[in-house]
Amino acid sequence: MGQRAAHGLGQQHRCAANVRRQPGAHRGDVCAGLQRRSLRQAGKHRPSAALAPGAALRRGGGADRANGPGRGRGAARAGGGGTPMTAKRPEYAHLQQILKRGVAEIIVEREFVDLLNSGRPLRLKQGFDPSAPDIHLGHVVGLRKLRQLQDLGHTVVLIVGDWTAQIGDPSGRSATRPMLSAEQVASNAQSYLQQFFKVVDPKKTEVRRQTEWFDGFDLSDVIRLTRRFTVAQILKRDDFATRFDENQPIAVTEMLYPLLQAYDSVMVQADVEFGGTDQRFNNLLGRELQVQVGQRPQQVFLVPLLVGTDGAQKMSKSLGNYIGIAEPPEQMYGKAMSIPDALILNYFALLTDVPQPELDEYAKALAAGSANPMEMKKRLAEDLVRQFHGSDSAGKAADHFRRVVQEKEHPEDVPSLAVPFSRATASDNDLIAGADGDGVKIHIARVLVRAGLASTTGEARRLLAQGAVRVDGRKLGPDDLIVRAAAESMVQVGARRFVRLVDAG
């Protein structure tokens, strides 16, 4: 995906691994999300009959369940390669693990189990909002489930919410739903996929874009869609109900989004939709719409919301209590070490493959006080880093933590700041305060700001006053605004922020 070079209409372009074509779809539609601008300019973006907007809604509610619309799409799929025609049935213990560990609720569990045992490869729907392209551990809980099912032979259908992302939240009230340009969406999607495939198997993934079906939607299609649901139904969603009761605004647009998401399920003929427990309502709506248009209703697989590193709220980027899977190993390890002790077992259960009996041992040891929680967290931190960066990086991150955080040594890689030491006397550089026979004196507050260790000189002064600043290990006081330094001097703020001064010549 994201072959950004492939912009010209006539050019060949490739899509993400295994993106599949809808039978009869206009050539190029598959990559529509990335290509739509050029397609539009050329005025050729006519949806095919098969993808005709709203077609599913116009169809009678008749049940062609046996044939299930699209279940006979084997021909198209075969072209995609990689998807086996049958899926493995899980052993009992394996099944229990899939159903119970890291799962909040499965609607309807009985039906889901039947599907798993049918041997038919299932279509596992997972949505993605391109306005938030960073995957953190909270998302990983669900992604791991997808992977487990892929390993049995099932297919993940990733829906890129490119259409809604380009609309955003027109009220402008939600900072988390900005309006994105096609380019932004494309670039976000690219970085998302890169992270996504650290957990999910790309060979068993089908990437689809909402624009494939929503670009051609017209008003009558929208009305047809809204006709399927009542306001009372929509208001049952918890956050709507709450806001309605509290006289908080609810934009009509917002009520539309769940409908669109439900329509996605219809378009990809999802067998199961995955999401956090906060997606319960939306996913059930998809189930409902599928029944209405004669599809087999999708199962709803809900995973618990992971508690963030603050130990209180759900992990989210906007709350700043997250661990991103694209973060550097050291940072990931460190953040994992900072979770409250009470979260250790939860993280092990939801984010690692450490077998259950072993987890039971951990729980016992923790309760009895016979294990040091710190050691256990180290095991957790290393396991997590290994999953996203490999064993080598995990080992290095562990080593880095021990040396820098626990033994308070300098890290190996310290960013540097250029200071013109060697031509200090002639310099009018504002970092240099003066020079004499004994060496160079620098303006430490400005150095801290320039190095990014403080955001303003006022803050730098405060840090000095608090005894947080060291130069070559020597602690500075509130009056030490002008201090001696030299090339290779190590400037340190707090326990773990360093910068090395180098000569700018």
Added chain:
RNA sequence: GCAGGGGUGGGUGAGUGGAUAAAACCGCCAGACUGUAAAUCUGGUGCCUCACGGCUACGCAGGUUCGAAUCCUGCCCCCUGCACCA
């Protein structure tokens, strides 16, 4: 359109003429302590300045006053209800 409520520092939110760079809480930063970057405790937290001091700030623009986040006028924006059903 009518009526009512509201717009304060990174967030929530107090403050209704002066002692207020503006309570409190959260967040953030630092110090101590420790088993960690956990918990706890302590301190700090608009910008510039070595300093004296200066500057900016309570939706926007004016005004009253020795003095305004606080009063007046106009404007902008948000919310709720009513009206409107095109």
